[in-house]
Amino acid sequence: MTEKTVIKQRREPLFHIVKRDDMVWWKVWGVRAIAIVASILVMVFISSLLTGKGMGKTVEIMYRGVFGRIEKGSFKMLFKYLEETAILLCLALALTPAFKMKFWNCGAEGQALMGGLGAMVCMIELEGKLPTAVLIPVIAVVSILCGAIWGVIPAIFKALFDTNETLFTLMMNYIATQIIAYYVYIKGGGSNVIQPVEAGIAPSTGNSRYYINISIVIAITFIAYIYLKYSKHGYEISVVGESRNTARYIGINVKKVIIRTMLISGAVCGIAGMILVAGKDHSIRTATVGGQGFTAIMMAWLGQCNPFITAFMTAIIVFLNLGAAKVADSCYLNSAFADIFVGVVILCVVGCEFFIRYSFKFRGSRKGDK
C-alpha cells in the first residue's frame, strides 16, 4: 500500500490517506468514547444556550428527566427507561445476525409491526376464549411467525435473484404500515385508535409488565450472544458475511443461510412487536414502533455485532433521547430536539470510524516506512 503513495513525488499532496493496520482494541474504544463524549458535550452546550440554563443544570434535567427520584424509592421512571431501552435493543438484536451476514435489513419497522399485528389479532379474537396460560404462547407463536414471514420475503428474493435487500426491506415497512392502518380502521370502528384490551403477555397495570418485557429482552441478549458466538449457525453467518468465496470453498449453502438468518431476524423483530403491543400498549396503531426500527439499524451498527455492546450503546442513546426531550420540554421547546441531539451523536460516532480504519500520512513523514 505504501509503495503507491511514493509514486507522485513531484506533486505530492500535503497529506495522504492510507489504510491503517489494526488498532489495539482499547485504542479503538478510546476513539469511539472520545467521539461520544465530545459530541454529547457539544450538544449539552448547545442545549444550555437554547434553554439559557447552565451545562450542569442541563445535565441534571436530563438525569432527573430519565431516572426520576430513584434515591427516594421511586422506580417508575427507571422502569420506563429500561423498557424503552429493552424494546429498541430487541429490534437492534434482531438486525445483528443479518448485519453480520452483510445483509442490510432495513425492515425492522415493518417486521415488528407485523409481529405486533399478529399479537393484536390474537388478543382481540381470542380474549376470554382461551385461558391466559394458553393465550400467551399463542400470541408469542403468532407474532414470531408474522415477523419471520415479513423478514423472509426479501431474503428469498435476495437468495434467488440477488434483489437489492436494502430497498426491498425499506418498501416492506410501508406495506406493513398500511396493513396496520387498515386493521386499525376496521377494529377501531372508524377511528384511528383501537381501545386497549386487557389480554396480552403482561397485565396492563402495575409494575409487573416492566419485569416481563425487560426480562424477555435480557434473555434475548444472552441467547443472541451465544447464538452468534457459539452455535454452528452463528459460525456460518460469519463465514458468509466475511467471504462468499470461502463459504463456497467449504461447501456452505449460502442461499440457505441467507433465508434462515432472515427468518430469525424477522422473528426477533416479531418479538419486539409483541412486547410493544401485547406487553406495553395493549393496542396497536401505525406509529406503534415509531421509527425505532430505523434507530435500531444504527444501534446494531454501533454495537459491532456484539449484543452486549449493542445493549450498552442502546442504553446511552435512549438516555440521550429521553433526556434531551425533557430539556426541550423544560423551556417549552419542541421535543424533536431529542432527534437532533441523537442524530449528531450518531453522526459523530459514524464519522470517527474513519480514524480507526485510516490514518493520515503527511509529506516527509514517510522516511521511516519499510
Place this chain on the structure above:
Amino acid sequence: MTKQPAIELKNITKRFGAQVIANNNVSLTAYHGEILSILGENGSGKTTLMNMISGIYFPDEGQIFINGQEAVIASPKDAFKFKIGMIHQHFKLVDVFSAAENVILGIDEGKYNLKKSAEEIKKISEQYGFDLDPEKKVYSMAVSEKQTVEIIKVLYRGADILILDEPTAVLTPQETAKLFDVLRKMRDDGKCIIIITHKLHEVLSLSDRVSVLRKGEYVGTVNTNETNESELTEMMVGKKVSLNIDRAEPKDPQDRLVISGVDCISRDGVALLDSVSFTARSGEILGIAGIAGSGQRELLEAIAGLQHINSGEILYNDPKSGKTENLRDKTPVQIRELGVRLSFVPEDRLGMGLVGNMDIVDNMMLRSYSKGHSMFLERKSPKDLAMKIISDLEVATPGASTPVRRLSGGNVQKVLVGREISASPTVLMVAYPVRGLDINSSYMIYNLLNEQKEKGVAIIFVGEDLDVLLELCDRIMVIGSGKVTGIVDARSVTKEEIGLLMTKSGEEEKQND
C-alpha cells in the same frame, strides 16, 4: 532508414518495500516504427516496468526519455500528454456504456457529440482493420471486442507509443492473428508498439526486437531474425540453480485420481480447460507447471467440486474400500460425504482458504465445524489443533486468538497448510504454496509436502518456480492455454525443455496434430 528512438529507459529501478526489487537498473530503447517484445516469466518485472511508462508507478531511480527529451510521467494523464497509451491486461471499461462512450470518457476538450465521435471511431477502425460497432454496449461484447475498445481508446487520444500487456492471453488463435495484423499496420504507420508476452512463437512471428527480463533484471535485447526459441528460453529462464530439496523415490505408487478428457468453457465461450487428462498417484508429487492463468486454478477447483466442467471424468480410487467414485459436478460437501479425503490449499489464501478476520482457532474449524449433531460449535479440538500447528510449524503469532489477517504471509500459509494436512488427506492439492514466502518458510512447506508424500498421499503441486518444480516433484505436467502440453519425468527433464513446453500454445498444438 534510421529509426528515431520513441522511448528510452535509463537505469530504472523500482522497489516495493525494502525487500522486493521489482526492477533493478533496467535500460532499454524502443523506436518508432517497430514492435518491441518484452519477454519474461511471471514476476520478472515486465508489467511494473510498463506501468512506470504509463504513469501508474513512479520510478525510484533512473530517467525516461520520450522522443529524446527527458520526461516526468507522474500520472496516466501525463502519459496521455506524451502520447503514450497502455492496454492493460484487465480492461478498464464501464460495462453499461457503449464503445463510443467508453472511448471518450474523461476527455474534457471539444464539444460532446457522440455521433461525431462514433464517426471518428469508425474511421480509426477502418484505418487499422478493426471491426467495431461504436454503439454496442461493452457488457454484450466478447473479450476480443473489449480489447479493441481499449486499443481504440488509446488511439483516439492520439497515442504514438502503444503498450500492450499480455494482449493475447484472452484471445483465440484467429483473434490473435487479426490483432497481429492490426499491430503490424500500426508499426508501418510509424507507431512504436511494445508488447509484453511470454509466448515465444508470438514473439518470433510478430516483433522486430526482443528485450528479455529475468527476476527484475535486464538480460538483453536481440533482433528477432537473429535468434531462435532455445536462445530466448535460456535468456528467459536462466541457468539451473540447485536448491537442495530432498526428494525420496515414490513408494508403491497407485493411481489415486484419474482425470480424463476434462473440458471447461467460460461464460465468454473461451476454453479454460481443453481435454485435460492425467493421473495423480499415491506417494508421488505431481508438479503442474505453466504460465499463470493457463487453467491451473480451474483444474484444481474442478477436482475440489467448485467448478462446473462441461465434459470429462474425475475418478477417485478409494485406497480403503477399493471403490471408484466419480467426483464430477459433486459439491464439496458431497465429496466429503463420499469419504474422499481431499485437501486443497488454494492460491487465494485469505480470500478463499481462510477468513482473514477470524482467529486461528475459528479458521481451524472451517473444514470440520459441521461435524456432529450438536447445534453448538465444539472449540476444544480446533483449539488443540491450532496450538499443535502453532508449535509444530513454528507459526509466529501472539496467540491462537489472533486474526489470521494480522499474520505475515508465511505464517498464514503455515496455518492453512497445517489445517489441510491435519485432515490426513489421501489427495492434497496445493496452489503456489510458497508464493511470497521467505526461504525458511518455503523449505518448511517443502518438507511438509515430502512428509505427506512418504505417508502415501497423492500430491498435486501447482508451482511457478521451475527450479523448485524440478527438484521437488516426481513428475511434471505442463499446461498451456488450458491444454496439457506434456507430462515429463522431473528427474531427467531440463529447465529449457519445460520452458519450451510452457510457451507452446494451443495454436501450435493444432499445427502439430
Place this chain on the structure above:
Amino acid sequence: MIIQFICRAILLGVPLLYGSVGEIVTEKSGHLNLGIPGIMYVGAISGIIGSFFYEQACGNDIAKMNAFLAVLIPFLCAIVGSVIIGLIYSFLTVTLRANQNVTGLALTTFGIGLGNFFGGSLTKIGGGSETFIALTRTSGFFSAKIPFADKLGWFGDIFLSHDFLTYLAIIIAVIVSLVLNRTRVGLNLRAVGESPATADAAGINVTRYKYFATCIGSAIAGLGGLQYVMAYANGVWTNNAFGDRGWMAIALVIFALWKPSVAIVGSFLFGALCNANNYIQGLGTATQELFKMLPYVVTIIVLVVISMRKRREFQPPAHLGLPYFREER
C-alpha cells in the same frame, strides 16, 4: 371530477418528483443517500424559517411584501439548508468513507428532528405568541397561477393551473435527464457511479463528482419539501405532516429505473395512486388504507422484475453503496 383528480395527483406527485430526481443524481455517483427524507424536511423548514423572518421583517403586512423577495428568500433558504445536509453526508461518506446506510438514516433522524423542532419552536424563538406557523401570505405568492389558465377549460386546469414550483420540478427533471445523457459531465458522472476505478484511470476527479452530485441532489430534494409546505400545505407547518413522502421518493427512483424522464410520469402516477382511494366510488375508508400501499407494492414488483431480468440498462449503478478508496484498486 377527473380533472380535479389529475390536478390533485400532480400536486401530490411534485414533492416526490423533486425527491426522486435529487436521489437519482446522487445515486448516479454511486451513493445511496437514505438521508433524502430528512433533507426534504430540512428544505421545507429552511424555507419556512426564511419566509417567517421575512414576513416578520415586513411587519406581517402583505402590502409591504415584495412578491419576488417573498419567493426568492425561502427558495434560497431551502437550497442552502439542504445543501448543508448534503455536504455533511458527502463529507462523511466520501471523505471519511463512513457506511452510507447508517449515515443516511442518521441524517434522516437528524433532518426530521430539525424540521419538527423548528416547526414547533420557531414562533417561540422568534418571540411571537402564535402556537403554530401559518405563512399564508408567502404561500399565496408561491401558489400564484397563470392568470388566464382558468379561462381555458380543462386544458388550462390540467396544464396551466399549477404553482411555479411544479413547472420547475418538470424543468429540472428534463434538464437532469439531458445532462446525464447528453453531456460530458453526465457521462463522467455515470462512469463514477458505475466504476470509480475506471473513471479515476480516465482522469476524472471522482471525489469532486461525488460531492457535487450529492449536494446538487440534496438541493433538488430540498425544493420538494418547500413545494409541499408552500404550495400544498398553504404555508402551514404541522409536525410530521410531510410523513413518508421521502421514502416514497426513494421508491420512485427504483420505479423510474434511475431515469429522471420516467420519474416525471412516475411521480404523477404515484400521486394518483396515493389519491385514487378518494375518487373511487364505494371504497370504504379501510380499503382506502390498503390502497395506499399500492406505490410500494408496485415498486417491489419493479425491483424484483429488474433483478430477475438482469437487463443491464435497468440495473442500479454498479458501485451503488460502496465506498471508493483509490489505493484498494
